[in-house]
Amino acid sequence: MEKSSKIEKNLVSEENVLNWNSVQDSFQKAFGTEIYSSWLKNISLLKEFNHYVILGVQTRFFRDWITSRYADKILNELQKHKLSINRIEFKIEGERSSKSISQKPDINKISDIKDGVLNYNRLNPNLSFENFIVGKSNNLAFLSAKKITSELSRYNPLFIYGGVGLGKTHLINAIGLALKDTSNVMFISAERFMYQFIKSIKKNEMVTFKDFFRKANVFIIDDIQFIRGKEGLQEEFFHTFNSLFDKSAQIIISSDRPPNRLDRVQDRIKSRLSGGLVVDIGVPDYDLKQKILKKKITEFQNSFHEYPNLNEEIIDYMAKEQNLNIRELIGIFNRVVAFSKMSKKPLSVNDCKIILKDVHNNNKVISIDKIQNVTSNFFSINLQEMLSQRRSRPLARPRQIAMYLAKKLTTRSLPEIGRKFANRDHTTVIHAVKTIEKLSQDNSLMKKNIDEITSIILSD
Numbered sequence: 001m002e003k004s005s006k007i008e009k010n011l012v013s014e015e016n017v018l019n020w021n022s023v024q025d026s027f028q029k030a031f032g033t034e035i036y037s038s039w040l041k042n043i044s045l046l047k048e049f050n051h052y053v054i055l056g057v058q059t060r061f062f063r064d065w066i067t068s069r070y071a072d073k074i075l076n077e078l079q080k081h082k083l084s085i086n087r088i089e090f091k092i093e094g095e096r097s098s099k100s101i102s103q104k105p106d107i108n109k110i111s112d113i114k115d116g117v118l119n120y121n122r123l124n125p126n127l128s129f130e131n132f133i134v135g136k137s138n139n140l141a142f143l144s145a146k147k148i149t150s151e152l153s154r155y156n157p158l159f160i161y162g163g164v165g166l167g168k169t170h171l172i173n174a175i176g177l178a179l180k181d182t183s184n185v186m187f188i189s190a191e192r193f194m195y196q197f198i199k200s201i202k203k204n205e206m207v208t209f210k211d212f213f214r215k216a217n218v219f220i221i222d223d224i225q226f227i228r229g230k231e232g233l234q235e236e237f238f239h240t241f242n243s244l245f246d247k248s249a250q251i252i253i254s255s256d257r258p259p260n261r262l263d264r265v266q267d268r269i270k271s272r273l274s275g276g277l278v279v280d281i282g283v284p285d286y287d288l289k290q291k292i293l294k295k296k297i298t299e300f301q302n303s304f305h306e307y308p309n310l311n312e313e314i315i316d317y318m319a320k321e322q323n324l325n326i327r328e329l330i331g332i333f334n335r336v337v338a339f340s341k342m343s344k345k346p347l348s349v350n351d352c353k354i355i356l357k358d359v360h361n362n363n364k365v366i367s368i369d370k371i372q373n374v375t376s377n378f379f380s381i382n383l384q385e386m387l388s389q390r391r392s393r394p395l396a397r398p399r400q401i402a403m404y405l406a407k408k409l410t411t412r413s414l415p416e417i418g419r420k421f422a423n424r425d426h427t428t429v430i431h432a433v434k435t436i437e438k439l440s441q442d443n444s445l446m447k448k449n450i451d452e453i454t455s456i457i458l459s460d
């Protein structure tokens with residue numbers, strides 16, 4: 001938090017102008033009653049300065065949640081009341097509710113939290129090992145997952161990472177299915193874990209929360225990257241992790257990036273996460289995509305008792321499509337099949353192209369800012385430095401990669417991209433694009449990095 005001398009210096013000289021009640025009213029209007037009453041109602045105005053305010057929140061957790069989701073909009077609202085404000089700071093007023101958890105939880109509360117958690121604890125029966133097609137890009141992850149089911153605690157934790165839509169959830173769900181009859185399996189996404197956690201804080205049920213999760217002997221948590229930057233949640237997760245680990249429960253984790261690339265996660269957590277086996281799922285190659293499509297055709301045949309109206313050429317065309325993850329591949333397959341059912345004659349590759357184009361266009365717009373942020377984060381360098389004029393390689397390469405991705409993933413023109421990179425000339429952008437294209441052909445690490453960055457950009 002702010003040093004008090006600094007606070008004093010910036011303190012407004014003229015009268016404070018914010019009327020907190022009316023600010024609260026506008027929060028309620030802007031965010032809707034539900035968000036307002038769950039998150040914003042208890043925010044208090046602690047101090048008001050010319051250019052910023054200090055707002056009080058109940059717990060660290062609230063602070064993390066509010067800053068990650070609502071801070072921009074809160075600032076917007078505040079500016080409507082006082083234009084000069086350009087920053088908000090949050091101060092934690094004390095963990096009121098979690099202090100009073102020493103009272104005994106009553107029975108009703110326990111069943112409440114149980115139901116709440118159980119709702120999220122359901123395994124999807126379709127995402128099994130049997131339905132998981134193995135190829136080069138996921139073979140190691142698959143074998144490791146299988147191994148866990150026959151030899152618990154052989155690798156602990158098992159950490160599976162990879163880009164969006166590549167089968168992480170499928171694989172860890174499959175582990176859960178295989179073990180659910182013999183073990184107490186808990187499967188939850190990091191985001192749900194957090195919901196439960198907050199709910200328990202609010203309802204004074206932390207003891208129950210802790211007990212509940214610590215009962216598992218197989219604990220599966222999906223999309224752990226969600227805890228980045230959320231300190232309160234990290235703390236809780238770490239304790240859960242440790243106590244499970246101490247009693248030799250098997251822990252399985254999925255993430256969109258490897259442990260060492262989880263920025264804004266405490267080092268001790270990262271090191272715990274890397275302490276077992278870390279395996280990745282890569283981008284599927286042609287063979288795997290073809291196998292998956294063939295499998296989908298068989299499924300189609302089994303359910304409709306007819307062969308979908310697709311020829312080999314189309315399957316081949318879809319499997320060759322470069323920028324598709326498995327989820328998208330299946331999505332396109334379903335669309336193509338739906339189209340083919342409507343038309344009498346078999347679809348042509350050209351029809352297929354049109355469908356694909358539509359899918360690509362539907363993908364959300366990606367901003368250059370985002371590309372720059374993700375890239376600098378990925379290489380753990382400062383964004384300003386990445387954009388600066390310095391030419392040292394550790395800065396220049398990421399800068400070129402970001403330019404290359406800006407060209408590849410957005411529709412911005414070269415001069416526009418140049419401008420976004422501290423007003424560089426478009427010829428610099430061309431040079432960057434060519435350099436990275438060449439490097440990613442010759443250098444497999446470069447290609448892997450670019451794939452990883454791309455999938456992070458596309459996933460958020």
Ligand code: ADP
Pocket residue numbers: 127131132133134138162163164165166167168169170171292326327330
């Ligand atoms: P992630 O969690 O990595 O984003 P999912 O596990 O949700 O990806 O997978 C996306 C979709 O692709 C799901 O429908 C899943 O069943 C399917 N899928 C992914 N990998 C495979 C695979 N190897 N074989 C069959 N289906 C797969």
Ligand code: MG
Pocket residue numbers: 168169170222223
């Ligand atoms: Mg997933």
